[in-house]
Amino acid sequence: MELADVREGLARILVPRAERIYDAPVFYNPVMALNRDISVLAVKLLESKTVLDALSATGIRGIRYALETSAEEVWLNDINEEAFRLILKNVQLNLGVGKKPLDEKRVLFEGRKRVVVNHDDANRLMAEKFRYFDFLDLDPFGSPVEFLDTALRSVRRRGVLAVTATDTGVLCGAYRNACLRKYLAKPIRGELCHEAGLRILIGTVVRYAAKYDLGIEVLLAYYRDHYFRVFLRLRSGAKKADRSLSKLGHLWQDENGRFEYSEGFLPERPKAYGPLWLGPLKDGDFVEGLLKEAEDHTLAHGKTLPFLELLKEELDVPFHYDTHALARRNGLQARKLTDMIEILKEKGYKATRTHFSPKAIKTDAPFEEVLEALKKLQ
Numbered sequence: 001m002e003l004a005d006v007r008e009g010l011a012r013i014l015v016p017r018a019e020r021i022y023d024a025p026v027f028y029n030p031v032m033a034l035n036r037d038i039s040v041l042a043v044k045l046l047e048s049k050t051v052l053d054a055l056s057a058t059g060i061r062g063i064r065y066a067l068e069t070s071a072e073e074v075w076l077n078d079i080n081e082e083a084f085r086l087i088l089k090n091v092q093l094n095l096g097v098g099k100k101p102l103d104e105k106r107v108l109f110e111g112r113k114r115v116v117v118n119h120d121d122a123n124r125l126m127a128e129k130f131r132y133f134d135f136l137d138l139d140p141f142g143s144p145v146e147f148l149d150t151a152l153r154s155v156r157r158r159g160v161l162a163v164t165a166t167d168t169g170v171l172c173g174a175y176r177n178a179c180l181r182k183y184l185a186k187p188i189r190g191e192l193c194h195e196a197g198l199r200i201l202i203g204t205v206v207r208y209a210a211k212y213d214l215g216i217e218v219l220l221a222y223y224r225d226h227y228f229r230v231f232l233r234l235r236s237g238a239k240k241a242d243r244s245l246s247k248l249g250h251l252w253q254d255e256n257g258r259f260e261y262s263e264g265f266l267p268e269r270p271k272a273y274g275p276l277w278l279g280p281l282k283d284g285d286f287v288e289g290l291l292k293e294a295e296d297h298t299l300a301h302g303k304t305l306p307f308l309e310l311l312k313e314e315l316d317v318p319f320h321y322d323t324h325a326l327a328r329r330n331g332l333q334a335r336k337l338t339d340m341i342e343i344l345k346e347k348g349y350k351a352t353r354t355h356f357s358p359k360a361i362k363t364d365a366p367f368e369e370v371l372e373a374l375k376k377l378q
């Protein structure tokens with residue numbers, strides 16, 4: 001494998017040279033530096049001591065956790081033999097002192113930090129390490145569902161589960177049957193598909209967690225660059241699980257773009273999308289905390305900070321209005337977002353931009369008022 005030397009955050013990483021990222025024998029995507037930046041800030045803020053990067057590839061994520069946070073013990077794991085060997089090389093390069101093979105599938109590095117490099121199926125490792133990790137990161141190819149059961153059992157009670165999903169085609173309704181099969185949920189197509197997809201993902205984790213009497217709190221959930229990312233704090237107890245389940249519900253949308261949603265495990269009427277999470281997508285203090293951590297942190301991606309600022313400002317209500325879709329659906333011309341936001345604010349409503357689309361707004365105004373604002377600008 002021909003290797004290139006890259007730097008990301010405080011890490012120096014050897015990655016395979018390849019024409020296209022999916023052709024490489026071991027996966028590395030520089031675009032995901034923003035995902036890793038936010039995750040590093042999260043581990044710093046949470047002061048997690050034991051951390052698992054369950055699907056590690058080159059090791060970049062786990063190595064950044066070890067170098068850039070106060071984590072004391074970081075595990076990096078991959079099922080792929082070439083990935084395992086490359087992780088060993090990269091850990092050696094960044095943290096390498098006191099290398100001790102524990103068996104043929106596990107190597108311990110003991111220096112400033114304890115770092116364990118493991119070569120196994122993530123499900124087997126997570127099953128072995130029952131309630132062990134303060135912070136567990138799932139960053140798979142595609143859907144994370146095959147790892148959720150063991151991950152929920154491997155995170156400590158009150159620990160944090162971080163999940164990436166790159167199967168946006170499934171969660172956003174391009175492959176409806178796949179969404180039914182994997183997430184037991186009906187996805188929506190059109191302008192709400194990304195927010196609904198994110199909420200289906202969270203709703204799925206809620207259902208998986210509930211059977212272990214675990215509830216969840218959303219610390220942060222977002223969509224970007226064709227992936228979803230969620231940071232979920234686990235809360236122990238049947239009541240916590242019930243409370244999380246009570247935040248599941250369904251979505252309806254008519255041809256004019258009017259949407260409605262209601263809580264309830266089963267849909268109260270036909271043509272519903274979901275079940276999906278209707279609770280918050282962020283904890284304000286957590287996002288403020290990430291921004292504070294970012295002040296004295298060298299971030300790898302130029303867009304991490306403005307993206308976090310956008311998430312902080314965003315109104316946290318379910319769903320949004322895509323002004324272009326709204327205009328098209330109602331035979332009107334699209335108008336400037338800032339003007340729409342201004343009109344709604346003048347009327348006493350809350351309205352902000354949203355990270356889901358540069359053409360969309362989030363507001364607590366009813367559909368008629370949003371449409372009225374657009375008509376006023378024609």
Ligand SMILES: C[S@@+](CC[C@H](N)C(=O)[O-])C[C@H]1O[C@@H](n2cnc3c(N)ncnc32)[C@H](O)[C@@H]1O
Nearest residue numbers: 027055056057061078079080121122139140141
């Ligand atoms: C998207 S990559 C991970 C990228 C990495 N986390 C990063 O930030 O660069 C997914 C990795 O999961 C590994 N993988 C797939 N199935 C696995 C399994 N069942 N157990 C462990 N690793 C697995 C693949 O070999 C691949 O390296």
